[in-house]
Amino acid sequence: MPQYVQGVVARAKGEPVRVETITVPDPGSGEAVVKVQSCGVCHTDLHYREGGINDDFPFLLGHEAAGIVEQVGPDVTDVAPGDFVILNWRAVCGRCRACRRGRPQYCFDTHNARQRMTLADGTELSPALGIGAFAEKTLVAAGQCTKVDAAASPSVAGLLGCGVMAGIGAAINTGGVGRGDSVAVIGCGGVGDAAVVGARLAGAARIIAVDIDDRKLRTARELGATHTVNSRTSEPVEAIRELTGGFGADVVIEAVGRPETYEQAFYARDLAGTVVLVGVPTPEMTLELPLLDVFGRGGSLKSSWYGDCLPSRDFPMLIDLHLQGRLDLDAFVSETIALDEVEDAFARMHKGDVLRSVVIL
CATH class of the missing domain: 3.40.50.720 (NAD(P)-binding Rossmann-like Domain)
Known part of the structure; x- marks a missing residue:
């Protein structure tokens, strides 16, 4: 059965974002529904709102996320319900010329979920970087989920999903x-x-x-x-x-x-x-x-490209370094906020007042 959750939507270029009800379908083949626990506020989300990426409005924003796998579709073997995962926006295909050469971090045919999440009236949403994680739950390709040690706090683990990993x-x-x-x-x-x-x-x-x-x-x-x-x-x-x-x-x-x-x-x-x-x-x-x-x-x-990372290799390694006290991910978190505070967080980020605001769900 489809699920109805709250998510942050950018409807038009330059308009303030707002929290709306979105419909998350059951996962299809190769897909997963993830209950989002945290999501960092990244400049890329602001670029989407400003039309700097493309004009496929409305966007479901958010992509720097961690959470728990809730459901998986057919043919999913790498993750299972209950896994604590970091979401990534470059699920590798395993078939392109880069993957065949043993360089999947350069995959030329990365993919996202085939199905679209929608607004209550059926309007299809474009998820930011194929993730859309300023939401209570999101639908992604299972390959976008990387299982990591659940001892890590979601508020810092999710930051590896984009900015921290890129740097x-x-x-x-x-x-x-x-x-x-x-x-x-x-x-x-x-x-x-x-x-x-x-x-x-x-x-x-x-x-x-x-x-x-x-x-x-x-x-x-x-x-x-x-x-x-x-x-x-x-x-x-x-x-x-x-x-x-x-x-x-x-x-x-x-x-x-x-x-x-x-x-x-x-x-x-x-x-x-x-x-x-x-x-x-x-x-x-x-x-x-x-x-x-x-x-x-x-x-x-x-x-x-994305720090030339291979999520399956790099995310668990960096989480382990964090848990060993060798990588202080907490230092990147300036504040934690609620879902309805994303617009204000954009303003603080634009002024340089924060390193990272993190939405906690």
Whole structure:
């Protein structure tokens, strides 16, 4: 029988979101219904509300979530009712050319639930990143559910579903940060701070956090940055070079998603160093660099898809590190809120007042 639950819906571009009744169908083949326990408020949800992703309104927002599997459809074997899971937005297919090469983290044919959740009048909803977890329950593909240790608090576990994983993965998986490396992170929001944490976990010797907001720089230092640069008052490329013996950092992670900060990242790396773009640009942005500089500086220019993570591998590992006291996920939670407070949380996030607001259901 379909279930009727409360969820946060964005009906039109720029309109305030509101809590509405949504219909969650029984899971079909390869699908699961998850009782959501927590969901982080991510910038991507605000992008959806503002029409920055696409115009498939109305959207059921929320995607950084953890909860309990309540029902599974036919042919589901990896998770079962009662499992504590983190939701992900890149359920791998196992059949595409990336998966066949043993690189499922780059799967080119990821999928979501086939059925759609709807409003009470039957209008189909577009779930954010194929999840839609600002809701009491949501329907997802079973492959979007990753079972983890239930000893972890849902309020922090769900953060691995997007921003924290993207940042940690940008450092460890994409950037390949190693022991003794120097790392610069440009942009210290949730993803950038997670990149700082990832660099620390990987054993980087010098971690330079760059931002225009002293509040964010203080948080970055608390999370493991060894040095900070306010790029309003200091030229960031010169500052990073000065802090790395005049050479530049081994790995520079751009977590803003703007051409000017990407150019800073490009010139702030050492020869043969690595630039990782994990900040999300908008469609109209373009980049111009002298091709001779691209050739002459060598190294790697990489984009990080979801921290190049494989949820089945990375989520349980990071939860284990958290439970061992080696990864402080609680530090990312600025506040916990109710479902009807998401619109206010967007405003606080836009002002930079919070690292993460987390909806508790």
